Amino acid sequence: MIADPRVFDDEFVPPDLLHRETEIERLLRRFMSPQKRHALISGPSGVGKTVLAMTATDRLREETGATCIQIRALGKTTPGILRAALEELPQGPDDVAQTTSTTETRRLFREAVDGTTIVVLDEGDDLPETDAIRELRAIEDVGVVPIAHDGTDWLSRLDVDDAHPLDNCHTELGRYTVNELADILEHRARQGFHNPEIAPRPQLETIADTVAGVARDGIQTLLASAEIAREQSRMTITDADVEPGYERAKHKIRIGNLGSLPFHHQILYSIVHEAGELTAGELHDRYDEITSIYKGQPTAPIGKRERRRKIPKLVDYDLVDHDGATRGRTYWVVDEGVDPVVELPTAVSR
DNA sequence: ACTCCACAGGAAGGATTGGGCA
DNA sequence: TGCCCAATCCTTCCTGTGGAGT
Secondary structure, three states: OEOOHHHHOOOOOOOOOOOOHHHHHHHHHHHHOOOOOOOEEEOOOOOOHHHHHHHHHHHHHHHHOOEEEEEEOOOOOHHHHHHHHHHHOOOOOOOOOOOOOHHHHHHHHHHHOOOOEEEEEEOOOOHHHOOHHHHHHOOOOEEEEEEEOOHHHHHHHOOHHHHHHHHOOEEEOOOOOHHHHHHHHHHHHHHHEOOHHHOOHHHHHHHHHHOOOOHHHHHHHHHHHHHHHHHOOOOOOOHHHHHHHHHHHHHHHHHHHHHOOOHHHHHHHHHHHHHOEEEHHHHHHHHHHOHHHHOOOOOOOOOHHHHHHHHHHHHHOOOEEEEOOOOOOEEEEOOOOOOOOOOOOOOOOO
């Protein structure tokens, strides 16, 4: 049924990015104008911010031979971002030691830059809290393209001098309309399935509507709905496959998210999953009970403050949700079907 | 209305880690 | 091998917020 599974990967960049032509042209013009190559791309999750940046920089590379690199900025500090950018440069070293000073990294970066270089900073929501934008902007021939969710809020958190040039070319992506997203899904079905007839247009529109214009969810739902149809030995997706397809797609994304998290996060998730729903106090009590799980692990149990610092990641990854601002806040798992990776010691009777 | 207190999250600084170098 | 140094991780301390009790 599936001819080319890569077509449904998050990283897949389609040869023809539909309904984003204006934005691509705008970014290209910007990248080609000397002295002001910087741009900000913002918009909700899954509307194609990264794919837009990739498409625009690919075209720039083809047309001018410019260097374009992409870095995942999430969770990185200023030195970490500079190091990652340096490692990506074609003239740069493959591996930069974590202990290399920022001054030295900056010097190596300047040396390695050869002509126009666009640095895309994906997942850059936390960049205003670092000096990375200023550091990169200060380097000649370098254009900086941060990608964030809420562009206006992001700009307000940034230093005025750094915000101004980005505000000048702020590309805000909205969700796709049902028709636009159905067009995109139609192309993917043609590229990805042996038999594109499996996904008729009305069902593609149902998918686009169900996922509220979020392309990433739409593409995964298309794949999952096709799997469901095939499991039932049918040759086409029906409307009834879409809702379970959407659920299956989200479920798969969450399992992948959980698997990518480090040990401390895994334990916190296991505790919330075991309880179903619990308060912050109960979460800490249970954590203190099960610290024996760290025996033989390279890491030791962490304090309450550090546990609090880990929880937002579980929320970001759509694994855990919470209600309440301060006292009395409760946590619960979003999808009970996402089983914990780490098994906790049995609860002691109290 | 007031006080208490649990809790979230920011700031600062100490401990740890790991590469570079003599 | 042992020291130095920079980055990172984590704890401690703190402030602000809001629910509960009086």
